[in-house]
Amino acid sequence: xxxxxxxRVTKVYRLYQGSRGIVKEILLRRPYHHPFWxxxxxxxxxxxxxxxxxIGNNGAGKSxxxxxxxxxxxxxxxxxxxxxxxxxxxxLGTGFHPxxxxxxxxxxxxxxxxxxxxxxxxxxxxxxxFSELKEFIDQPVKTYSSGMYLxxxxxxxxxxxxxxxxxxxALAVGDQSFQKKCIDRIHRFKEAGKTIVFCSxxxxxxxxxxxxxxxLHRGECRALGVASEVVDRYSDFLRESKTEARPVHSPRHxxxxxxxxxxxxxxxxxxxxxxxxxxxxxxxxxxxxERFIPNLGVAIVRNDGVVxxxxxxxxxxxxxxxxxxxIYTATLEFPRLELLSGQYHFSIATTDxxxxxxxxxxxSTCSFTVRNIGSEYGLVRLHHQWR
Amino acid sequence: MFxxxxxxxxxxxxxxxxxxxxxxxxSIMGLFWSVVHPIFTLLLYTLVFSQVIRPNWSQLQTIGSxxxxxxxxxxxxxxxxxxxxxxxxxxxxxxxxxKKVKFPVELLPGSMVLSSIANQxxxxxxxxxxxxxSYHNASLSLFWLVPxxxxxxLVTVGAxxxxxxxxxxxxxxxxxxxxxxxxxxxxxxxxxxxxxxPARYQWISAANPLTHLVxxxxxxxxxxxxxxxxxxxxxxxxxxxxxxxxxALLCRIRGVLSDYV
Numbered sequence: 001x002x003x004x005x006x007x008r009v010t011k012v013y014r015l016y017q018g019s020r021g022i023v024k025e026i027l028l029r030r031p032y033h034h035p036f037w038x039x040x041x042x043x044x045x046x047x048x049x050x051x052x053x054x055i056g057n058n059g060a061g062k063s064x065x066x067x068x069x070x071x072x073x074x075x076x077x078x079x080x081x082x083x084x085x086x087x088x089x090x091x092l093g094t095g096f097h098p099x100x101x102x103x104x105x106x107x108x109x110x111x112x113x114x115x116x117x118x119x120x121x122x123x124x125x126x127x128x129x130f131s132e133l134k135e136f137i138d139q140p141v142k143t144y145s146s147g148m149y150l151x152x153x154x155x156x157x158x159x160x161x162x163x164x165x166x167x168x169x170a171l172a173v174g175d176q177s178f179q180k181k182c183i184d185r186i187h188r189f190k191e192a193g194k195t196i197v198f199c200s201x202x203x204x205x206x207x208x209x210x211x212x213x214x215x216l217h218r219g220e221c222r223a224l225g226v227a228s229e230v231v232d233r234y235s236d237f238l239r240e241s242k243t244e245a246r247p248v249h250s251p252r253h254x255x256x257x258x259x260x261x262x263x264x265x266x267x268x269x270x271x272x273x274x275x276x277x278x279x280x281x282x283x284x285x286x287x288x289x290e291r292f293i294p295n296l297g298v299a300i301v302r303n304d305g306v307v308x309x310x311x312x313x314x315x316x317x318x319x320x321x322x323x324x325x326x327i328y329t330a331t332l333e334f335p336r337l338e339l340l341s342g343q344y345h346f347s348i349a350t351t352d353x354x355x356x357x358x359x360x361x362x363x364s365t366c367s368f369t370v371r372n373i374g375s376e377y378g379l380v381r382l383h384h385q386w387r
Numbered sequence: 388m389f390x391x392x393x394x395x396x397x398x399x400x401x402x403x404x405x406x407x408x409x410x411x412x413x414s415i416m417g418l419f420w421s422v423v424h425p426i427f428t429l430l431l432y433t434l435v436f437s438q439v440i441r442p443n444w445s446q447l448q449t450i451g452s453x454x455x456x457x458x459x460x461x462x463x464x465x466x467x468x469x470x471x472x473x474x475x476x477x478x479x480x481x482x483x484x485x486k487k488v489k490f491p492v493e494l495l496p497g498s499m500v501l502s503s504i505a506n507q508x509x510x511x512x513x514x515x516x517x518x519x520x521s522y523h524n525a526s527l528s529l530f531w532l533v534p535x536x537x538x539x540x541l542v543t544v545g546a547x548x549x550x551x552x553x554x555x556x557x558x559x560x561x562x563x564x565x566x567x568x569x570x571x572x573x574x575x576x577x578x579x580x581x582x583x584x585p586a587r588y589q590w591i592s593a594a595n596p597l598t599h600l601v602x603x604x605x606x607x608x609x610x611x612x613x614x615x616x617x618x619x620x621x622x623x624x625x626x627x628x629x630x631x632x633x634x635a636l637l638c639r640i641r642g643v644l645s646d647y648v
Contacts, residue, residue, distance in 0.1 A: 013646060019557045067645070071489030074642035086489075094483040097405070099412045111401045112488050114394045 002081075003164055003195035004046040004069055009078035011039040011064050011219075038064040040219045041078070046212070048163075049193040053206040053213030053227050055234050060216040062199050066090060066166055069197055084163030084195075087113075093153030098142035102133055102152055105141055109156045123159045130181070131155035151178055158185055165189055168199045203231050204377050232341040232371055239304030239342070256292065256350040256359040259285040259327065263346075263366045266335070276340055276372035276381055282332045286320075286350050286360075293353040294320045294328045301364075303343040308379060314355035338381040339370045395491055402498035407505060418509070425465060425510040429458050436578050452609075458514055459608040460577035460601045463539050466507040467546075467597070468568055470500045474547030475554045475561040482648035492644060493637055496547040504540060518608070531607035531614070539600060542626040548633030552640050555647050575601060596625040 014033040016022050021032040039061045046052045054062045067073045068080055070088045095112060096105045106127055110120035128137050131151045133144075141149065158165070167186070190196060190209075200206050206213060210227035215234045222237070223230045265271040266279035274280055288294040297312035313320060313330060320328035345367040349358040372381070411417045433454045474496045478485060481495055515529075554560040575597040576584065584592045592598050599614065599622040606614050 019559060022556045067486075072486055072645045088487065091483075091487055095487050097409070099409060100405070108401055108405060111394075111398050112484065112490050114398075114490065116394065117397055 001048045002045045003048045003050075003084060004044075004052075004197070005079075005081040006042055006044050006068075007079045007081075008041045008043050009039055009068065009075040009080055010037070010041055011061075011068065011073070012037055012076045037219050039068075039075075039216075042214075042216075042219075042221055043078075044214055044221070044224055046195060046197065048195055050212055051190055051196040051198060051210045053210035053230070054197065054199040054216065055201070055203070055206055055213060055231065056216035056222075059218070061219040062216055063090075063168075064219075065214075065216065066168065066197065066199055069164070070166055082164065085113075085160065086164045086166060087157050087160070087162035089154065089157050089165065089167045092157065093141075093149040096141050096149065096153070099140055101139055102131075102137040102141055102144070103128075105152070106156055110160065113160060115160050119160070127152075127155045127159045130159070130185075132178070147175065147178075154182055158189070162189075162194065164195045164197065166197045203235055207231050207377060208375050228341070228373070228375075229371065235341065236303060236343040236369070239302060255289040256294075257287050258348055258350060258360050258362045259287055261285075261346065261348055261362065261366050263368055266333070272366075272368040274337055274339075274368060274370050276338060276370060276376075277336050280334045280337045280368070282346060282348075282366060283329065284332070284348060285323075285327060285329050287326050288328055288350065290326060295351045295353060295355045296320065296330055297349040297351050297355055297358060298332055299347040300339070300344055301347055302379070303345065303367075306379065308339060308344065312351060312355040314351070314353065337370065338383075340372045340376055340378055340381060341370055342379070343367065343369050395494065398490065399494045399497055399501065402494055403501040403505070406498055406502040410502075421506040421509050422513050425458075425462065425507075426513070428465065429454060429461060432457050432461065432578060455518060455609055456605065457578065459604040460575070462507060462511060462514070463535070463600055463604055464572060464575065464577055464597070466503045466539065467543055468572070469506075470503045470543045471546055471550055471568065472564060473499045473503070475550045475564055477547075477551050478555050478644065478648050479558075485648050486645050492641065493548065493634075496551045497544060500540060500543045500547055504536070504543075514608075526610050528607055528610045528613070531603055534619075535600065535603040535607055538603070538622055538626045541630050542596065542600075545626065545629030545631070545633035548637050549629070552633070552636045552644075555640070555644065571595070571597065577601060596622050 013036040015036050016025075016033045024030075025032040042061075042065070054065055056062050064073070066088075068075060069082055070086055070090070071082065074080075095109055097108070100108070103124065106124055107117065107120055110123070111117065128134055131148075131154070133148060133152060136144065136148065141152070144152070165186070186196070196209075198206065198210055207228050212225060213223075213227040213230040214221055215223040215230050215237075217237075223233045261282060261284045262270060263272055264281045264283065265274070266281065268281070271280075282298065284296060284298075286294065286296060295312060295314045297310065299310040300308040302308055311332075318330065320330045322328055345364045347361065347363045348365060349361040351358050407418070411420055414420065416423070436457065437453050477495045477499055478492065484490075485492060511532075550560055550564065574591055574595050576592060581592060581598065581602070599618045602618065603614050603622070606612065
């Protein structure tokens with residue numbers, strides 16, 4: 001059973017240059033606006049009880065999607081179905097009127113949410129308790145601090161047993177002890193099998209909290225599915241865009257060159273997708289002029305340029321295998337690759353006998369992807385134990 | 388959400404009460420102002436139009452009957468004027484609400500009209516008390532107030548929806564009202580008798596639905612002859628058409644309203 005269904009939903013905002021454009025458009029029956037495509041043909045289903053993450057860069061259409069789900073705006077084309085009571089934690093407390101007391105604002109907010117006065121009355125005490133505003137509740141909310149405002153907003157928004165909770169970054173509000181109450185309440189919703197739609201820039205939070213996710217990019221769906229996978233793909237993309245793609249150069253050094261490098265798993269099958277903890281082999285063929293003591297240096301680099309690990313054959317006292325005619329081979333094996341989710345590649349160099357001077361260098365070769373299951377986050381898995 | 392009519396009624400009631408309270412929040416005399424305001428307006432007009440400017444009020448001899456006559460016209464006008472002016476900005480003023488929750492937005496102009504009607508009813512009661520004390524006995528003609536108020540609400544809500552919806556897109560509407568409404572006021576026989584309009588301008592007076600609304604109020608409050616059936620029919624049709632137009636416009640923009648406020 002789906003809590004929310006979007007079928008090829010498109011949202012186009014019309015950007016006018018002032019009212020004049022609108023009037024011209026009505027009178028002359030010709031468009032006088034720039035269309036802005038906030039969402040393009042987005043289809044997704046959110047099953048009941050799922051915590052669903054929405055990620056993407058600024059301007060990707062995340063808030064448009066949340067607004068559509070909340071129902072405050074409607075799709076330009078396509079259809080959206082979201083039965084059930086939806087509580088929005090976006091812009092908490094903005095519906096309050098400063099001249100009215102906290103109690104009056106609770107009632108009014110409830111009524112705007114379509115809650116009957118009777119049901120609202122039942123919850124009022126609980127809301128006041130939760131917001132910890134007992135002694136201020138009969139004061140106009142204009143006298144409240146911004147923290148008190150948010151506390152009341154959170155308490156009201158979550159009080160009326162919603163079926164769907166729409167949350168953005170501001171997951172928790174107020175001081176630390178109140179933040180804990182907010183998070184606890186959200187977890188209780190999750191445990192009670194409510195649907196939660198959660199929009200955040202914090203990839204760690206999305207990985208932790210969400211079952212499924214969508215990655216939006218300029219209004220289009222780039223990835224949709226299991227949250228950790230979507231987060232990983234988005235993280236790859238973020239790191240990628242931070243560094244300019246460097247050209248893969250393999251200069252023909254007169255004395256040495258790298259002939260080939262291939263990736264495989266432990267059984268020797270070519271492979272470029274690994275899970276954390278799986279094994280990886282890198283096979284290298286290189287050419288050296290005869291008067292060298294051949295050595296190789298290898299680096300694993302993440303796609304944002306972070307060097308994860310470097311080693312070389314001189315350090316490890318390994319002698320390359322000679323295959324005649326100046327060709328040498330070596331296989332570097334990582335029996336357990338402890339890298340976490342991300343996109344990585346190798347940089348390989350032929351070096352002098354002490355591995356100080358690099359001759360031929362091949363950068364950004366043998367790209368591979370690592371995925372880890374579970375909520376570990378970061379660069380590498382460090383061996384650890386809890387006592 | 389908002390599947391039942393009951394939920395809508397609750398919201399309409401709360402919006403109206405909230406608006407009524409907001410008008411007088413922090414003031415000492417509170418709701419009393421809704422009595423003071425029309426009475427002072429009435430006094431002022433009575434003073435000016437009986438002592439300074441003197442139109443030809445042939446059938447009205449005393450100042451008292453003149454005041455009643457004036458009041459029966461001013462009462463619906465004040466309400467109409469106030470509702471329309473406030474409706475023009477009602478969506479923009481409540482943008483935080485419209486952007487945040489999904490709710491039947493037509494209740495916003497609806498509550499503006501209701502709260503000003505409520506104000507009018509208070510003034511009307513005061514007026515009726517004075518009227519019954521000084522001149523008339525209770526007359527059956529007072530029952531004309533029921534269709535009068537109903538039609539007035541219909542046309543005000545309709546016009547309110549029209550200006551509220553269009554002002555979101557073209558903010559000049561609000562300014563235009565500031566110019567247009569005084570024009571409408573003087574085109575309606577409120578401070579002058581309908582008979583004093585020159586023959587070649589009579590058609591304006593006849594085409595103006597407010598003329599007939601004011602006539603209906605006068606028939607109700609001052610007794611005398613019942614309004615003509617044709618005029619009543621015209622008024623009813625106009626009110627219904629205005630409401631239909633307002634509703635149709637709102638339905639067209641409802642989906643994108645929150646994108647523009």
